[in-house]
């Protein structure tokens with residue numbers, strides 16, 4: 292892949308992004324170099340450049356010395372929001388580096404999004420699960436020609452997965468991955484779209500064939516994320532104006548806002564809900580089953596999805612996720628058979644994974660790590676196994692999502708009998724202090740609390756306390772194989788493995 296300087300010049304001028312070119316210490320508006328010169332690589336990391344690379348100077352922690360070192364190593368072209376006094380061949384100065392990076396990247400990789408059916412999930416909770424449901428269904432429908440970019444895992448050939456760095460990659464990485472998916476003959480791409488993706492223009496200019504808005508609840512508010520809930524919700528709903536069709540959950544807070552926005556942009560949509568009989572589609576549990584549900588349409592079943600389905604993931608919220616995926620995949624071309632089979636086979640690492648304690652207690656390993664997900668999870672446990680106690684193992688991340696600590700205290704006060712507070716990606720903070728903050732927010736004296744910072748020990752303690760009818764809920768890390776400690780991804784066995792191996796010793 293290559294891009295000529297002329298093409299870059301046209302793109303930046305058309306978008307009104309170009310401020311000036313810096314060439315031999317003078318500033319120009321017209322390209323001061325031979326027009327046929329080509330950029331052969333793109334990079335935002337000074338450690339990964341060649342002379343023909345266009346280097347994007349961006350980011351909170353960007354330092355001029357990165358650019359200087361890259362130029363010493365031979366780099367000729369840089370693009371940034373401010374000129375630097377460096378000895379480069381050309382500096383391209385723009386008004387918004389992230390928008391410029393998105394536009395240049397999508398063109399450098401030859402607009403791969405136009406060769407794929409692109410599906411984008413947003414929402415506070417359920418993105419990964421709904422993305423997996425969708426992947427399993429579309430795999431049936433497309434014979435494994437579906438790529439996926441999820442928080443945990445990415446696959447660009449539909450089969451082999453690697454660990455993702457971000458929920459939504461930087462635009463440069465996103466288009467590079469899309470291009471690889473296209474060259475692997477993928478026809479569909481499912482991706483999770485985080486609020487940060489819109490805030491930081493990682494998906495600027497990308498149109499989704501289907502966008503899905505799953506839900507919203509306060510989260511991701513803090514110094515490196517969103518200043519307010521308003522900003523968070525606003526960023527999330529930008530998916531709407533960037534989608535050709537939408538799937539909307541009418542149970543979402545202030546749904547009217549989503550509906551009005553979607554309608555004002557003339558974007559066709561389907562709505563769904565677990566409770567609202569006015570939504571286009573709803574679901575109902577079959578005979579109190581934890582796993583079967585029937586889909587009903589309020590008006591006509593224009594998508595032809597009214598049917599009974601089975602899933603492997605417990606929790607009513609997973610039926611919501613499954614219904615969103617059913618509507619989405621039908622819009623994207625899957626038939627009912629593919630939908631039934633795909634849903635029935637979907638398992639998601641670390642989401643509602645079930646283990647049985649030798650004494651009969653039920654153990655759930657789940658990724659719940661914010662207010663709404665923990666509340667849904669513990670509500671499910673109470674309803675599914677009302678006879679026993681609920682023993683919850685949970686921690687809260689350091690450096691971000693600070694409000695979760697009091698949120699967890701509140702949910703634990705309402706819905707658990709035993710709370711074992713532990714470490715969960717403490718980052719630069721002391722995990723014991725974080726646990727104490729959660730503890731201080733537990734205002735129900737009946738909750739039996741313990742702080743055990745070592746996460747494996749916390750899990751073992753919870754399992755050793757469990758009796759026959761109890762539910763042990765291990766919330767937060769699922770199958771994550773690391774803990775973020777002082778900037779380092781420190782190896783961790785994972786919640787599922789920790790529980791599974793301890794249960795083995797009890798047999």
Ligand SMILES: CC(=O)N[C@H]1[C@@H](OP(=O)(O)OP(=O)(O)OC[C@H]2O[C@@H](n3ccc(=O)[nH]c3=O)[C@H](O)[C@@H]2O)O[C@H](CO)[C@@H](O)[C@@H]1O[C@H](C)C(=O)N[C@@H](C)C(=O)N[C@H](CCC(=O)O)C(=O)O
Pocket residue numbers: 335336337338349350351352353354357456457458459460461485486487488491511515516
């Ligand atoms: C606030 C935020 O989104 N930050 C992300 C962003 O950082 P940044 O652009 O500010 O860059 P930086 O890490 O400060 O570094 C500055 C620049 O110098 C470059 N550099 C650095 C060293 C060097 O020697 N040479 C060099 O060129 C780096 O490549 C980088 O481009 O770009 C980096 C990669 O380019 C990301 O790793 C980083 O994610 C941080 C770690 C993060 O945690 N982000 C979270 C908040 C996030 O985005 N989360 C959402 C999910 C939220 C959800 O669950 O809904 C996501 O989409 O993942």
Ligand SMILES: Nc1ncnc2c1ncn2[C@@H]1O[C@H](COP(=O)(O)OP(=O)(O)OP(=O)(O)O)[C@@H](O)[C@H]1O
Pocket residue numbers: 414415416417418419420421442483505506608609611612641642643657658659660663664665667668
């Ligand atoms: N629709 C939903 N509503 C509320 N909670 C949910 C829903 N779906 C899943 N959850 C809960 O949230 C947890 C995380 O689910 P999932 O990974 O699918 O969401 P996500 O949006 O990708 O989350 P994150 O942004 O934290 O990566 C699950 O383990 C479950 O406890």
